[in-house]
Amino acid sequence: MTRHLLKLVWNRKRSNVLIAVEILLSFIVLVGVTTLAVFYVDNYRKPLGYDVENIWTISFEKHAPGRSSVTIESGPEDAAAARKPVDRGFVGQRARIAQLMMSLRDMPEVESVAAAFVTPYSSNTWNSDIEVGGKHHRYGFNAATDDFARTLGLEVTRGRWFSRDDDGAAWTPVVLNERLAQEVFPDKDPIGQFVDEQRPGDSQGPRMRVVGVIREFRKDGEYAAPENFLFNRNRLDDPDVEVQPPNEIVVRVKPGTTAAFEEKAITRLRGAEPEWTFQAEPLTQSRETSHRLWLAPLSAAAVISVFLLIMVAMGLTGVLWLHVTQRTREIGLRRAKGATIVNIQRQLVGEVVVLTSIACLAGVVIIVQFPLLDVFSAVSPMVYGVSVAISLVCIYLLSMACAWVPSRLASAIQPAEALRYE
Amino acid sequence: MLKSYLKLAWKVLWRRRFFTATSLFGISVTLVVLMVATALLDHTFAPMPPEVRQERTLGIFRARFTGPHSTWNSAAGYRMLDRYARNLPGVERMGMVSVPTEVQSYPGGTRVDSTMRRADAEFWRILDFTFVEGGPFTDQDVANGSSVAVINVATRDRFFGGPPAVGRTIEADNQRFRVIGVIENVSTTRPVSSGDVFVPLTTAKTDAYKQEMLGDFFGLLLARSPADFPAVKAELLSRLKSVEMPDRDYDRFFAPAETYFESVASRSFGDRNEERSHPERLWGAMVFVGLLFMLLPTVNLVNLNVSRIMERASEIGVRKAFGASSRTLVGQFVVENLVLTLVGAVIGFVLSAIVLRTISGTGLFPYAHLHINIRVFVYGVGLAVLFGLISGVYPAWRMSRLQPVSALKGATR
Numbered sequence: 001m002t003r004h005l006l007k008l009v010w011n012r013k014r015s016n017v018l019i020a021v022e023i024l025l026s027f028i029v030l031v032g033v034t035t036l037a038v039f040y041v042d043n044y045r046k047p048l049g050y051d052v053e054n055i056w057t058i059s060f061e062k063h064a065p066g067r068s069s070v071t072i073e074s075g076p077e078d079a080a081a082a083r084k085p086v087d088r089g090f091v092g093q094r095a096r097i098a099q100l101m102m103s104l105r106d107m108p109e110v111e112s113v114a115a116a117f118v119t120p121y122s123s124n125t126w127n128s129d130i131e132v133g134g135k136h137h138r139y140g141f142n143a144a145t146d147d148f149a150r151t152l153g154l155e156v157t158r159g160r161w162f163s164r165d166d167d168g169a170a171w172t173p174v175v176l177n178e179r180l181a182q183e184v185f186p187d188k189d190p191i192g193q194f195v196d197e198q199r200p201g202d203s204q205g206p207r208m209r210v211v212g213v214i215r216e217f218r219k220d221g222e223y224a225a226p227e228n229f230l231f232n233r234n235r236l237d238d239p240d241v242e243v244q245p246p247n248e249i250v251v252r253v254k255p256g257t258t259a260a261f262e263e264k265a266i267t268r269l270r271g272a273e274p275e276w277t278f279q280a281e282p283l284t285q286s287r288e289t290s291h292r293l294w295l296a297p298l299s300a301a302a303v304i305s306v307f308l309l310i311m312v313a314m315g316l317t318g319v320l321w322l323h324v325t326q327r328t329r330e331i332g333l334r335r336a337k338g339a340t341i342v343n344i345q346r347q348l349v350g351e352v353v354v355l356t357s358i359a360c361l362a363g364v365v366i367i368v369q370f371p372l373l374d375v376f377s378a379v380s381p382m383v384y385g386v387s388v389a390i391s392l393v394c395i396y397l398l399s400m401a402c403a404w405v406p407s408r409l410a411s412a413i414q415p416a417e418a419l420r421y422e
Numbered sequence: 423m424l425k426s427y428l429k430l431a432w433k434v435l436w437r438r439r440f441f442t443a444t445s446l447f448g449i450s451v452t453l454v455v456l457m458v459a460t461a462l463l464d465h466t467f468a469p470m471p472p473e474v475r476q477e478r479t480l481g482i483f484r485a486r487f488t489g490p491h492s493t494w495n496s497a498a499g500y501r502m503l504d505r506y507a508r509n510l511p512g513v514e515r516m517g518m519v520s521v522p523t524e525v526q527s528y529p530g531g532t533r534v535d536s537t538m539r540r541a542d543a544e545f546w547r548i549l550d551f552t553f554v555e556g557g558p559f560t561d562q563d564v565a566n567g568s569s570v571a572v573i574n575v576a577t578r579d580r581f582f583g584g585p586p587a588v589g590r591t592i593e594a595d596n597q598r599f600r601v602i603g604v605i606e607n608v609s610t611t612r613p614v615s616s617g618d619v620f621v622p623l624t625t626a627k628t629d630a631y632k633q634e635m636l637g638d639f640f641g642l643l644l645a646r647s648p649a650d651f652p653a654v655k656a657e658l659l660s661r662l663k664s665v666e667m668p669d670r671d672y673d674r675f676f677a678p679a680e681t682y683f684e685s686v687a688s689r690s691f692g693d694r695n696e697e698r699s700h701p702e703r704l705w706g707a708m709v710f711v712g713l714l715f716m717l718l719p720t721v722n723l724v725n726l727n728v729s730r731i732m733e734r735a736s737e738i739g740v741r742k743a744f745g746a747s748s749r750t751l752v753g754q755f756v757v758e759n760l761v762l763t764l765v766g767a768v769i770g771f772v773l774s775a776i777v778l779r780t781i782s783g784t785g786l787f788p789y790a791h792l793h794i795n796i797r798v799f800v801y802g803v804g805l806a807v808l809f810g811l812i813s814g815v816y817p818a819w820r821m822s823r824l825q826p827v828s829a830l831k832g833a834t835r
Contacts, residue, residue: 015732019725021721022725029718263533270596307455311444314440314444314447314448315723318729319725319729322730
C-alpha cells in the first residue's frame, strides 16, 4: 500500500515538490513557536527558590565617584602584578547603607531587611566561572548580606546561610544552589569543600569554601532557564577597601501591608541620605513587568504563525482540490473498476500523508541539528523532543484535514460521468 | 483592450472565489506583518520629530576602559565629553543628556513614575521639540543650576490633570523644580530624545559627575553634513589616546562617535574588543529575518498559482485554437495577476493601518504613533507582483507555446 502511494506521489513529483516544501516550512515554523512555548512551560514548573509576596526591593544610586552602576566583568587575576588595593570610598558607602537598613528595620511594618548586588527580576547580571578538577563551571553571581535568605525566603537544603560565624574565617564563605553543587560535587557532600583551585603562581587570595546549599535562586524569574548560582557573603562592616557596596535593599513586610508603605519608606530613606536617588518596587510588580517582557516575543510569534498556518491550510486545500479535479478521469476509472468511496478517500489522504511524512522527515533532520550543535544551550533536548512531537501531531492533522475536504469532492464523482470525458 | 482584460480578470477571479480569497488572505496578512515590523523599526531608527536633524547627528553612546582581564562598560561621563568632545572639527554643536533615570514622586499620596533626564542647553538646539507651553531652559539656567524643568504632556497630566503647568512646581527625586516648558510626548523607543522630565544637568545632587570619564551621559554631535562623519570620528578617537587610565587594570579607553543605528549594531553584533561598528551586520540580519518570514507565504502563493494555471490548460487551448497569440494570452495573465496582487495590497494597506492604530492604542510602546512605511510597503507589493508573475505567468507562457491540440488534450504534465 505504502509503496503504491509512494509511486503515485513520485508520478506527480513536480507539483508535489512544491507542496512538500510548503509543509516543511510550516513544520519548521511550528517547531520554532512550540519550542519556545514548551521551554517556557518547562521552566515555569520548576521551583523559583524565593518568595514574591510581601517583598519590596529598593534600589539606590549613590551619586558618588566610583559608584557601581557600571558592569565590571572580572577575569582571572594577573598573577605577576601585585596589586595595590584601590580605595574608591566603598567602606564609607557600606556604612551608610547599613545605617539606611537600620532605619528601615525601625518601621513597624518591616519584618526583615537585607542587601544584595542582584535582586530577583532585575536586569543586572553578573556571571563568572570557576575551575574545579580541570572543568569549568559557569554561574550567576551575587553577593548578599546575612539576612538575605530569611528576607527572601530562600530554602537552605544543606549546611547554613552566612552568619556572624563567618567573620573571622580564613576563607571566603560561599553558598551554592543545588544545581551547581550537583555539577561540581556529583558524589560528595559539598559542605566544607573548596570550589576554586589554586595553583602555584596564582594570586594567593582567600579561597572560596562552601558553607551551605540552597534549593534554587532563579534571578530572571519563572520563564528563564534555571542556571547555576553562587552567593558570596557581603559584609557591610568589612574593613577591606575593595569590597563593593551592594546595589539593592530587599525588605520583607508583614502580610497585609499596603502600598502606602512605599512612600513612607522612601521618605525615610531620602531623609537619611538626601543626595542619593531611591526607587522602590514591590516584587510582585517586578514579576509582572518581567513576565510581560518574556511573553511578548512568544505572543508575537504565536499570532504570526497562526496566521501563517491559516494561510497554508487554505492554500493547501485549494491546491489539493485542483489536483482532484484534474484527476477526475483516473478516479472515475477506479470507481468503475469497483473501488469504493472509502478506497478513493483513503488513497487521496494517504498520498498527502506520504508527502507530509517526507517533508517532516526533512524537517526533523534540520531540527535535530539544533540540540546536536548546541545552538541554544539553555534549551534541553527534551524540550525539542516534546515540541517536535506536538508539531508533528499538528502538521499531520492539518494536512489530513486539508486533504479530506477535496477527497470528499472526489468521492462524489460518478464513474459514468467521469468516464464520459474520455 | 486593457478594459476587456480587466473585465476578464474580474470575471475569472470572481468565478474561483475560494482561490481568490486564499491569495488575497496570504498577500494581505504578509503585508500586515511586514508593515508592523518596519513601523517598529522606523519608530526606533528613522528620523522623526524631535530628531529632525538625525542625518547629521552623531552620538557618543558608550564608553569603555579595557585591560587584559577587565572591561568596564558604561555610558560616557561628563568629564570625558567636556574635555574631549567639545569643538571637534566639522561639528556645529555638542550637547549632552543623561541616560533616563526612573524617579518616583508621590503627589497627593499616589505614586507617579517618571523618567528623568539631565541635559545642557545645547540639547534643545540640536533637537527640535514641539513646545505646547513655555520653552526650554537656557545656558544661563544651566550655568546657575536653576531648579527648572521641562516636562512632557503625559507628565503634566499626571501631576496637574491638564494645562497650564508653566510656573507650577513638581517634586521629582526629592528635588523641587519649577516647570518652564511642556513638550509633546516622544515615544520611549527613542532613547536619545524620550523622557518625562528634563532638568539642567547642573541640578545634580552632588558635583561628583564632573569628574567622571565613565558616567551616564549621551553626547550628541551635530555635524555640518554627514560627509564630515569620518573626520569627526577619527578626530575623537585620536584625542582619546591621551586619556589617563584610572588604575593599572586598564590600558585603553574607548568612546566612539556613531549614529544610533551603528551603536545598536555594535551592541548586538560587535566584537567586544573591536572598535569598528558593523551596521551592515544589523542590516543583513534584518533583511535575512524578513526574507525568511516571506519564504512560507511565497511558496504558498507560487503553489496556488502554478496549480491554477494547470487547471486552465484547456482554456488556453481553446483560445489558441481560435487564434490568440502567445502575447495576447500572456497579457491576459499578467493583468489578472496584477489585479489580484493590487487588490491584496489595498486590503493589506487598510488592515495594516487598523493594526498599527490598535498597537499604538494599547500602550505597549508608550507614546508611540506607528505609521505605515510607504517605501517598504511598495517593496512588499513589488515582491508579491514579482512572485505572482514568475509563478502565474511563466507556466501560462510555456503552455501558450504548446500546440493548441495538445493543450486542448490537457497535456499539463
